[in-house]
Amino acid sequence: MKAKIHVTLKQGILDPQGKAIEHALGSLGFKNAGNVRVGKYMEVDVNETDRAKADAAVKAMCEKLLANTIVEEYRYELG
């Protein structure tokens, strides 16, 4: 099973990269662009056939290593 994992800074935590990109979009004329958040995208092959087991494994990976939950949040799809 493949996990597609997104890690981003929590809402409310300043994202300096997102801000810089937002300003760049604004100066390019995209006046409708706002609240840009930059994150990380990771793909992990999970060697499990049972969906619940794979889900538990990916959650543990995110909690332990892939995200720092003090400042980041994560979401993933399993497929």
Added chain:
Amino acid sequence: MKIGVVVFPGSNCDHDCEHIFKDVLGQSVEMIWHKETSLAGLDAIVLPGGFSYGDYLRTGAIARFSPVMGLVKEFAKGGGMVLGICNGFQILLEAGLLPGAMLRNKSLHFICKDVSVKVENAATAFTGACQPGQVLKIPIAHADGNYYTDPVTLAAMQANAQIVLRYCTPEGKSTPEANPNGSLDNIAGIINAAGNVLGMMPHPERCAEAILGNDDGKLIFLSMLESLKQSKKPLKMMPV
């Protein structure tokens, strides 16, 4: 005293720390490879600056799972003195030995320059040789030094005087302008509640010799040695 300097793949201030303790302060130093499985005989441990594991994923995120970090945690739990400088500080945060996390510098720049930091607590094992409120000039060199923690933890740290170093003006004022990286409450260095683990972003090992034109950083290392000496003194017997 015997000081252990941990070497991760990508550490690059390890030999500077070794040089200060060995050649400037005359102590014995052991370089500890990150796969080491024993820390026996060490009086203090330094996690040096650098780019452990290339800063992949997050600064310090992978180094914290190095085999040696389990030992460092035990050492710290037993009251052992641990100093984390720059990347060492980031590793201590990721390892949960200090509260909070590092974000990218507000300016997005890697900043390498001398900054002023104020000794907010001169009663710690790492700052005892400083005067209360003393302003030290120490260089920083980082891209992720924007300290963050939740408001409850921040309030607890403020109440316990755990914020040991704050970025300030040369006159000692902690202003937003004197904050190089957007760090919460101008935090440059914090200590744990037990007082034996300190993390700081500035590099004291880069300014600990007069020949370099600045030896303010030496005060941090002298404080550590003095504190270790005190703790090694045999306990005085109470008069009967």
